Amino acid sequence: MTGNRVVIIGGGFGGLSCAKGLRGSGARITLVDRTNHHLFQPLLYQVATAGLSAPEIAHPIRSIFRRRPDITVLLDEVMDVDLDARLVRMRHNQPVGYDYLVLATGARTSYFGNDAWAAHALGLKSLEDAVEIRQRVLLGFEEAENSDDAGERERLMTLVIAGGGPTGVELAGAFAELGSRVLRRDFRRIDPRAAKVILIEAGPRLLPTFPEKLSQNALDELRRRGVEVLLSTRVDDVQAGQVHIAGRVIPAHAIVWAAGVAAAGLSGCLDVPKDRAGHLLVEPDLALPGFPDVFAIGDIASIKQPDGTQVPGVSPAAMQMGVYVADVIRARLRGAARAERPFRYRDKGSLATIGRHAAVAWFGPLQFTGYLAWLLWLFVHILFLIGFRNKAAVLLQWAYAYIFYRRGARVVFGRDWMEDDAR
Ligand SMILES: Cc1cc2nc3c(=O)[nH]c(=O)nc-3n(C[C@H](O)[C@H](O)[C@H](O)COP(=O)(O)OP(=O)(O)OC[C@H]3O[C@@H](n4cnc5c(N)ncnc54)[C@H](O)[C@@H]3O)c2cc1C
Structure with missing residues (x-):
């Protein structure tokens, strides 16, 4: 025994x-x-796009088990x-x-064996990643405001996202709204609405694990929001501030890797x-x-x-x-020898949001899009967030963002960014 x-x-x-x-x-x-926290990864993109701040989607593990003397938590x-x-x-x-x-x-x-790309294309797996992406994009707008060079401004306001799965789609939709709605009135020398979001997907459609009808809806919604979506397009190379695809080099201040x-x-x-x-x-x-x-x-x-x-x-x-x-x-x-039944996964459905009032939902034979799917997405994500404080804070943030078209988590901190960027 x-x-x-x-x-x-x-x-x-x-x-x-x-x-x-x-x-x-x-x-x-x-x-x-x-790490000392449980991280609600499905909302990481909200931190990356300045919708939520880091503590709102993370909860200290030690505190989750404070009433469980049988559990020792080690950081x-x-x-x-x-x-x-x-x-x-x-x-x-x-x-x-x-x-x-x-x-x-x-x-x-995973960069599919091209590990050198990691230095230039940011992944989205941790809070650090999300904050890094947010800072990079927000500072791009700040530097563009400081620049007199039109080409440089365009580069600074260009974001390329590789990977058209749920994370890529969610990021693209939220970043498109950041330029076109949220930051619209905040700058004087640049027009944030001119910011470019380019989403690159190697396969023939977005959201490849969803039914085709929903992929098409996501594509239409993103294009309607001004996102340039490139399908059946492979990334050939990523260098500092540049993405190489078939016959084209895209200069971009921020590059996000959501492809693997x-x-x-x-x-x-x-x-x-x-x-x-x-x-x-x-x-x-x-x-x-x-x-x-x-x-x-x-x-x-x-x-x-x-x-x-x-x-x-x-x-x-x-x-x-x-x-x-x-x-x-x-x-x-209790003394039983082996498990009686094998593990079976019960698929409870899939959701992906594209932006304000737009999401896709897939529950077996039931497929729907638009406002209803978006509301359901909000509800499910609040429901599964850990901790009452987090749920309440996220609800308030979303209500604020919804009513005023504002995003609260836009403070850039923690480094001398001009020197960092020059390096
Ligand atoms: C950006 C993003 C969006 C997503 N969106 C959705 C979504 O909308 N819906 C959905 O269902 N799923 C989504 N997912 C996937 C979902 O988050 C994962 O499937 C889920 O987190 C997997 O749970 P896990 O316990 O296996 O790993 P994780 O939740 O990743 O937890 C792994 C833990 O292990 C710790 N760890 C790792 N290595 C070590 C080590 N060597 N020593 C000690 N600790 C270690 C990490 O710190 C982490 O806390 C998303 C994922 C990402 C990244």
């Missing part, structure tokens, strides 16, 4: 659900995360896991042993079966092959459903996996 030490690596959607699901199970849980980065010795090695703490291990470290931005994800770095140190993007291949009960007490959940895992389709890298999937693994561990702690 094994003991009751459970180590969960990652306090994202998967890790948190697992820890919550183990309540009252008798497990002694150690939850390690390299640390896991550097390595010794699966044979059952040890988790961290940057600062002494190694911690486990009886059950849950790997829930999520995903990172790979498994989080921790996957690299594990000698277990993986897919091409480093996602850990798991058994039907989400355990690693050959290691029945080690589970991978959420974006770091790769698992197919019985119909052959891949479980998507979305928050409901991570949460369902967390709950499932908590049940498996709970049963084992």
Whole structure:
């Protein structure tokens, strides 16, 4: 019989659900995360586009579990896991042993082997990324106001987004509104409405995982908002302030990479079966092959459903996996040998917003767009935000932005930007 030490690596959607699901199970849980907060990634684009400030979409993990004496939260980065010795090695703490291990470290931005592009094209995975994008775009407008050179102004007010999935679409729509509506009256020498947002997608349509009708709606809405959408277009190269696509070089002050994800770095140190993007291949009960007490959940895992389709890298999937693994561990702690039923993903539908009054919603046979979809998007995102304070703050911010066409989170801080930009 094994003991009751459970180590969960990652306090994202998967890790948190697992820890919550183990309540009252008798497990002694150690939850390690390299940040002190749980991050609501679906609203990261709102921070990047100055709609919300960082604390509104993040919540301290320690505070979430303040009434759970069975959980010890460690702020640390896991550097390595010794699966044979059952040890988790961290940057600062002494190694911690486990009886059950849950790997829930999520995903990172992937540049498809072109890692040099990372220096010029910002990913959107963390609060730091979101604030960096926001500062870059806002400072572009400031520098354009300072410049007398028309070409330079155009470059400073150009944003290129690579990747036409939900994140790219949401960013493009929100940035288009930033120039055309929010900043419209704030400058004297430049006209923010002249700002360019260019969205590049390698495939033939936007939102490739959504039904075609909804992809078309997203395309029409973005074009109506002035976004230049380039479909079936590959990025050939990214250099400082330049994006190269077939036969064209686009000068751009801000470049955002929303085109690909790979498994989080921790996957690299594990000698277990993986897919091409480093996602850990798991058994039907989400355990690693050959290691029945080690589970991978959420974006770091790769698992197919019985119909052959891949479980998507979305928050409901991570949460369902967390709950499932908590049940498996709970049963084992009670003495059951293996899980009775394999993991099944229940698709609860997909939503993506394009901007004010515009979103697409897909719930099985039900597909709709426009105001209703947008309201539903608002409702769902408020509902799943953690913490009453965050929900209330976000509701207030959105109401303010809606009524006055203003965005509150536009303060630029923390560095000598002129020197930084010159470098
Ligand atoms: C910009 C963006 C928009 C999105 N929009 C949506 C959406 O609208 N709807 C939707 O359903 N999904 C959306 N997603 C996807 C969704 O956020 C992910 O599927 C979900 O977060 C996966 O949960 P997870 O627990 O696997 O990983 P995460 O939530 O990413 O959590 C991983 C945690 O592990 C920690 N960690 C990583 N490495 C280490 C380490 N070595 N040591 C310690 N801690 C570590 C991280 O700090 C993090 O807290 C979006 C994602 C992004 C980036």
